[in-house]
Amino acid sequence: MENCLFCKIIKQEIPSFKVYENKHVYAFLDINAATKYHTLVIPKNHSENSFDANENDLSEVIKAVSKIMDHYKKNLGIHDIQIINSNGEIAQQDIFHTHYHIVPRYAADGKNIERNQARVPDEELEQCRSNIWTIE
Amino acid sequence: MENCLFCKIIKQEIPSFKVYENKHVYAFLDINAATKYHTLVIPKNHSENSFDANENDLSEVIKAVSKIMDHYKKNLGIHDIQIINSNGEIAQQDIFHTHYHIVPRYAADGKNIERNQARVPDEELEQCRSNIWTIE
Numbered sequence: 405m406e407n408c409l410f411c412k413i414i415k416q417e418i419p420s421f422k423v424y425e426n427k428h429v430y431a432f433l434d435i436n437a438a439t440k441y442h443t444l445v446i447p448k449n450h451s452e453n454s455f456d457a458n459e460n461d462l463s464e465v466i467k468a469v470s471k472i473m474d475h476y477k478k479n480l481g482i483h484d485i486q487i488i489n490s491n492g493e494i495a496q497q498d499i500f501h502t503h504y505h506i507v508p509r510y511a512a513d514g515k516n517i518e519r520n521q522a523r524v525p526d527e528e529l530e531q532c533r534s535n536i537w538t539i540e
Numbered sequence: 541m542e543n544c545l546f547c548k549i550i551k552q553e554i555p556s557f558k559v560y561e562n563k564h565v566y567a568f569l570d571i572n573a574a575t576k577y578h579t580l581v582i583p584k585n586h587s588e589n590s591f592d593a594n595e596n597d598l599s600e601v602i603k604a605v606s607k608i609m610d611h612y613k614k615n616l617g618i619h620d621i622q623i624i625n626s627n628g629e630i631a632q633q634d635i636f637h638t639h640y641h642i643v644p645r646y647a648a649d650g651k652n653i654e655r656n657q658a659r660v661p662d663e664e665l666e667q668c669r670s671n672i673w674t675i676e
Contacts, residue, residue, distance in 0.1 A: 454606060454609060454621075454623065455609055455610070455621075457606075459606060462602045462605075462606055463599040463602060463603065465602075466599060466601075467595050467598070467599065470593075470595060473590060473591060474591070477591060483628050484627065484628030484629065484630035484631035485590075485591075485627045485628065486624065486625065486626050486631045486632065487623075487624065487625040487626075488622065488623065488624050489622065489623040490623075491609070491622065491623070492620030492645065493620070494619075494620035494645045494649075495620035495643075495645040496622065496652075507631075509628065509631040509632070510630065511630055516632075
């Protein structure tokens with residue numbers, strides 16, 4: 405959809421750090437990461453949120469989430485992950501294109517599933533980017 | 541699985557307020573609700589969390605989540621919902637049977653996706669229970 409940030413990311417009109425892609429979904433590192441390796445998974449078909457996304461797209465998203473979780477566990481040693489999907493402005497949705505957050509959690513990370521709190525410093529993000537690769 | 545709280549709920553050995561059920565999943569109101577109509581959706585096959593749940597079970601869970609969201613929107617006027625799935629002790633998972641939270645959000649509810657904070661008072665929970673019904 406025109407003027408949708410995530411549609412532009414899918415079309416590569418805006419750069420992103422891709423983690424995974426298939427015919428149905430696109431996954432990339434969240435630029436406003438709550439924790440290291442915070443990742444977003446989005447369906448390629450535009451929908452505002454899970455209320456209007458079709459079942460097949462949601463199913464494809466959750467399969468991709470599962471694949472990425474396995475990847476992070478195996479290759480990054482991440483054993484603790486929260487998945488979050490926000491629908492509606494009051495429910496803290498910021499971008500109105502359906503997206504699932506994959507939020508890795510770490511011992512004493514001080515988080516309590518608070519979005520929009522302190523961000524990971526840029527240098528740590530850079531470290532993440534250099535330490536990750538797309539799944540084939 | 542023996543001694544799994546949620547397996548016992550599925551088998552009706554422990555009572556719960558059912559919202560939805562099909563061959564693959566069971567959904568019920570969370571007794572420790574973060575907000576009104578806080579609901580849990582679980583696969584009937586036991587798995588510890590999304591790391592070891594199979595793809596089909598996760599797909600069925602997300603379809604049920606979607607169905608329940610539509611139900612709440614249409615019948616309760618809830619337009620804001622967060623979906624949360626916690627995997628691993630550090631990621632604030634409490635019960636080790638895969639479960640997806642459906643957390644309705646309300647204007648000025650004071651939440652910031654904090655689990656294990658103040659609970660909905662019992663009388664409000666009771667009101668929820670009397671104001672809900674299972675989807676056929």
